[in-house]
Amino acid sequence: GENVEQHPSTLSVQEGDSAVIKCTYSDSASNYFPWYKQELGKGPQLIIDIRSNVGEKKDQRIAVTLNKTAKHFSLHITETQPEDSAVYFCAARTGGYQKVTFGTGTKLQVIP
Amino acid sequence: NAGVTQTPKFQVLKTGQSMTLQCAQDMNHNSMYWYRQDPGMGLRLIYYSASEGTTDKGEVPNGYNVSRLNKREFSLRLESAAPSQTSVYFCASSGTALDLRNTIYFGEGSWLTVV
Numbered sequence: 001g002e003n004v005e006q007h008p009s010t011l012s013v014q015e016g017d018s019a020v021i022k023c024t025y026s027d028s029a030s031n032y033f034p035w036y037k038q039e040l041g042k043g044p045q046l047i048i049d050i051r052s053n054v055g056e057k058k059d060q061r062i063a064v065t066l067n068k069t070a071k072h073f074s075l076h077i078t079e080t081q082p083e084d085s086a087v088y089f090c091a092a093r094t095g096g097y098q099k100v101t102f103g104t105g106t107k108l109q110v111i112p
Numbered sequence: 113n114a115g116v117t118q119t120p121k122f123q124v125l126k127t128g129q130s131m132t133l134q135c136a137q138d139m140n141h142n143s144m145y146w147y148r149q150d151p152g153m154g155l156r157l158i159y160y161s162a163s164e165g166t167t168d169k170g171e172v173p174n175g176y177n178v179s180r181l182n183k184r185e186f187s188l189r190l191e192s193a194a195p196s197q198t199s200v201y202f203c204a205s206s207g208t209a210l211d212l213r214n215t216i217y218f219g220e221g222s223w224l225t226v227v
Contacts, residue, residue, distance in 0.1 A: 001171075009152070032213070043116070043202050043218030044155070089154060100216065104154040 002027040002094050006103030014111050021106045023090035024072040032093040033073050037086045080110045114138050116219035118203040124225045125193045133188040133222050135203030142207040144186035148199040193226045
């Protein structure tokens with residue numbers, strides 16, 4: 001089955017700096033890569049996603065890049081703010097839409 | 113606009129006790145899921161129901177049973193709780209004809225401790 005690795009597990013940045021979280025996947029058939037943000041005491045929420053036929057996607061301060069050849073994708077957050085502090089999960093979907101494999105999460109702390 | 117609602121929010125069980133986690137969604141989604149979240153392990157799929165009337169095992173199904181009661185409700189049962197089942201459990205749902213992404217929407221979580 002699919003295996004998704006996520007790094008780093010924790011990340012601290014100064015407010016205003018950029019943050020990058022990286023994920024790799026194993027199954028070349030994976031075709032959809034969502035990113036979720038989980039705030040303390042809440043369930044994960046989708047923040048951005050990318051399909052395998054797209055190399056980059058941006059939404060205001062967040063962007064996701066995908067390198068299909070290397071089987072890795074990354075989340076970029078620019079001009080970080082304290083409210084960006086949360087746990088972020090990458091995921092990969094293979095074949096049937098129920099088959100979503102999550103990474104182990106990155107705890108991002110933005111220091112004011 | 114409740115989304116995915118799961119109960120209870122917190123529960124402490126003794127080893128060997130049974131309990132059922134309840135979940136309901138009001139988004140007319142076809143698919144529902146149960147995940148568990150453990151430190152350093154991410155979100156692991158326990159069981160899912162692709163549509164009303166069907167259920168399938170996920171990555172970590174042992175020790176659990178599920179029931180898709182109707183399109184809205186999907187329950188998770190622990191028949192004989194074990195300390196290894198101490199975790200945060202998330203119910204989720206996805207899938208309407210209008211959502212080509214099949215975005216997964218999560219509930220707020222149920223914190224379960226087995227002592």
